[in-house]
Amino acid sequence: MFTYNINGKASRHFTYADLINCGNTAILNQIENLPQQPETWRALSLLATQLLDPIVDQFGPISFTYGFCSPELARLIAKNRNPHIAPKLDQHCAYELNQNQKLICDRLGAACDFTVLNNPASTSSDIQADTPVDMQQVAAWICENLKFDRLYYYGKDRPLHISIGPQMNQFVQTMKTNADTGHRVPSKKGRDAVALTVIQNVDY
Numbered sequence: 001m002f003t004y005n006i007n008g009k010a011s012r013h014f015t016y017a018d019l020i021n022c023g024n025t026a027i028l029n030q031i032e033n034l035p036q037q038p039e040t041w042r043a044l045s046l047l048a049t050q051l052l053d054p055i056v057d058q059f060g061p062i063s064f065t066y067g068f069c070s071p072e073l074a075r076l077i078a079k080n081r082n083p084h085i086a087p088k089l090d091q092h093c094a095y096e097l098n099q100n101q102k103l104i105c106d107r108l109g110a111a112c113d114f115t116v117l118n119n120p121a122s123t124s125s126d127i128q129a130d131t132p133v134d135m136q137q138v139a140a141w142i143c144e145n146l147k148f149d150r151l152y153y154y155g156k157d158r159p160l161h162i163s164i165g166p167q168m169n170q171f172v173q174t175m176k177t178n179a180d181t182g183h184r185v186p187s188k189k190g191r192d193a194v195a196l197t198v199i200q201n202v203d204y
Contacts, residue, residue: 011048011049019047019068020068023066025076033072037095043108065115068110087104107150112163114162135156135159136153139153151171155204174199175187
C-alpha cells in the first residue's frame with residue numbers, strides 16, 4: 001500500500017505540505033486535499049526541485065496562490081462565478097483520476113501559481129524589503145534559465161503559473177484580464193526561443 005508524508009521534504013526549500021496546503025478554498029472548506037496517486041507525489045517533488053528551488057535561489061522566498069488540486073477541490077472551485085481553472089488542461093491535478101478512474105489532465109506533470117514577495121538580494125537603500133518583484137522579470141529569467149512545460153503570464157503584479165510535464169514544451173501563454181467581466185483572455189504565445197521574446201514584449 002502506498003504511504004505518504006505530507007510534511008516530508010519535496011525539495012531543498014519545500015515540503016509537500018507547501019505545495020498542497022496553499023489554497024484558501026481547501027482551507028476554508030476543510031477539504032482533505034491530498035494526492036492519491038504515487039505519480040502525483042513524485043511530480044510535485046520534480047516541480048519543486050527543478051523549477052521552484054532555482055527560482056527561490058535567484059529571487060528569494062515565494063508565496064503560493066494555487067498548488068495541487070484534488071478532484072474534490074476542483075469541483076468546489078468550479079462553483080465560483082469566475083473559477084479561473086481548467087482541470088483538464090492546467091496540470092494542477094497532476095496524475096489524479098476522476099470518478100471514472102480516468103486521468104483528469106492528460107498533460108500529466110504538476111503545476112503551481114506563485115508570486116515573489118520581495119527581493120532580498122537587492123542592496124539598494126532605496127528599495128524596501130517588501131517591494132514586490134516584477135513578475136515579468138521572473139518569467140523572463142525562467143524562460144532563459146529553466147526547462148519547464150508551460151508558463152502562463154498574467155501581469156507584472158500577478159502570480160505566474162508554471163508546470164512540469166513529460167513533454168517539457170517550454171511553452172508560454174500570456175493572458176489578459178477583462179476589466180468588465182473578470183474573465184481571463186489568451187493573448188500572445190510562443191515556444192522555446194520565441195517564448196522569451198513574448199515575455200519581453202509584454203506591456204502589462
